[in-house]
Amino acid sequence: MLLKRSRSSLLQIRWKYWFKPWQQMDWLLLSLPVGLTIFGGIMIRSTELNQGLTDWWWHWLIGGIGCVIALLLARLRYENLLQWHWITYTLTNISLTAVMIVGHSAKGAQRWVNIFGFNVQPSEFAKIGVIITLAALLHKRTAANLDNVFRALAITAIPWGLVFIQPDLATSLVFGAIVLGMLYWANANPGWLILMISPIIAAILFSISWPFTIAFSEDLKFGLLGLIWSVAMGIVGWRTLPWRRFYLSAIGAWGLNMFGGELGLFAWNHVLKDYQKDRLTSFINPNADPLGAAYHQIQSRIAIGAGEWWGWGLFKGPMTQLNFVPEQHTDFIFSAVGEEFGFIGCLVVLAVFCLICLRLLHVAQTAKDNFGSLLAIGVLSMIVFQMIVNIGMNVGLAPVAGIPLPWMSYGRSAMLKNFIALGIVESVANFRQRQKY
Known part of the structure; x- marks a missing residue:
């Protein structure tokens, strides 16, 4: 009996030892994106069921790697980013400049760099670089002074300009949302x-x-x-x-x-560019070019409407299974949710995103310093803007902007960026003041 108790105590000690580095982590904040990643892979599988593609498998693989990275980042003190923020900023600008020199083009934009056979999109990781840099600038000198506001805008202008001339209008808008959110939190x-x-x-x-x-x-x-x-x-x-x-x-x-x-x-x-003009004009009047620039958005709305309340069921949506919605596994993954799980399924997905945002806001409010709080708000601003624009363009309330739905749309760079950002926020949560019991 005593031997069993000693073994049980030893296991408890080992358990606490191994999990002590993550003691203060917000496990709900981590588990919800993981759940979205798993569900996103299922929906990507549904969009590719009759095509023999394996993007759903890559989605899960990159998501698993991202989750491991997030857990490792949660163990490291986020305050160390303060020492490296200018290096981070410099590397961000160098990577964006490299796109224009050695990058390759697709769909009218030069955004990708080939690294060991994989296409990497530096503009996605530049979002994290901007968040870290702005948090470092504003954590002592708040935005209550116009000089500090102009300083923050000037620092952001360089990576924003490099992204804009790729051209990547959608990502440049995300930069704007990040800056606005962080300036507001810094008392602008x-x-x-x-x-x-x-x-x-x-x-x-x-x-x-x-x-x-x-x-x-x-x-x-x-x-x-x-x-x-x-x-x-x-x-x-x-x-x-x-x-x-x-x-x-x-x-x-x-x-x-x-x-x-x-x-x-x-x-x-x-x-x-012409394709950017077409996206804007088709949003204002989609019936003007229903088979051209407005085709994606019209098909997405039809698919979501066809789902009605409860949807057709997994792998049973006719618009999804017959590939009527272009780019459905990336920008228009939400339309697959609407068709196969209906209005109720869409509400559940929205509720999960809202809960993620509330947890990010909670971390920002309970952070032990302004730097950690600003990091969490920067990530929150990025996630909220991307979620609103992506879902908006799926239902016809926003122009098609090429912004993926976090953790659900297929995109390897975007997935890694989201989990890296999540890991930084988890570090802020993990190194808060220890609770007293």
Whole structure:
């Protein structure tokens, strides 16, 4: 009897010894993405059932490797990233520059580098580099001061520009979401954040001709909605910018939006590729080109609608099994969920993502320092934006942007990046102040 008790005690000691490095980890935060990865592999298998492909197997393999990396990162102190943040930033920019030199193109964009026979997308890992760099910059000098905001924007501008000229508009938008989320968490005035994104909205509104447009040339047009928006932003600048002379704030914000509108028109006419224009125009009016640029989105909506409440069942969705939805295993994996598991299945997937976001927010709130908190918020901003845009484009509420659904869409670089980001957040959770009992 005593021998059994001693063996049991010895096993408990060994168990505690081996798992002590992960004692404070948020196991729910890890298990939910693992569950999504497994489910994502099943859905990828469904989209490829009649094609003889093995992307579902690769999805699980890369997910398993990513999970191991996340567990290893959770054991390492995240504070060490502070010492290496400039090196991380430099490597990020070097990798993005290498894409333009030795990278190869696909679908009109040069985004991939071949490493030992595998295509690696550096822009995915650049998201983590930007998160680490911004967290290091803002953890002591908060965004409550405009100088620090401009400093953070200037640092982000280099990798953002390198990604934008690949061209990879979708990833550059993810960078913007990360910056906005982290600046807000670092006490930036919400009015400043509105002013930051206002030129993009102005660029859209300036191109809308309703109810009338004043046109001086092809690149110089003034839409009424754009003018109204610019005046409104002038008022926001007057109320929020800390300049002594209020008219400088108002005129500066108004001029920024006027310039943004004209820059948007110039980019439309001379910068954006044809496929990028097609994606935007097909989103606004999908029936204008139902067999061309709008085909993906229309087919996705039909598949989701066909699922009704409970879906057709796994491996039984006609749109999925007959391959009517292009790129379904990557950008449009959510349409397979909608068709085969219906509205209820979509709600379950959304609930899992919401729970992941809540756990990320909890880690940010309970982190022992600003650096760890900002790291968690950066990852949260990245996941939320990618989830909203991907699901939005599947149901027709957002233009097709080529943004994968985290842990579910097939994509080896994206999968590894998501688990690396998760491992960094788990390190923040693991090295919080020990709870007292």
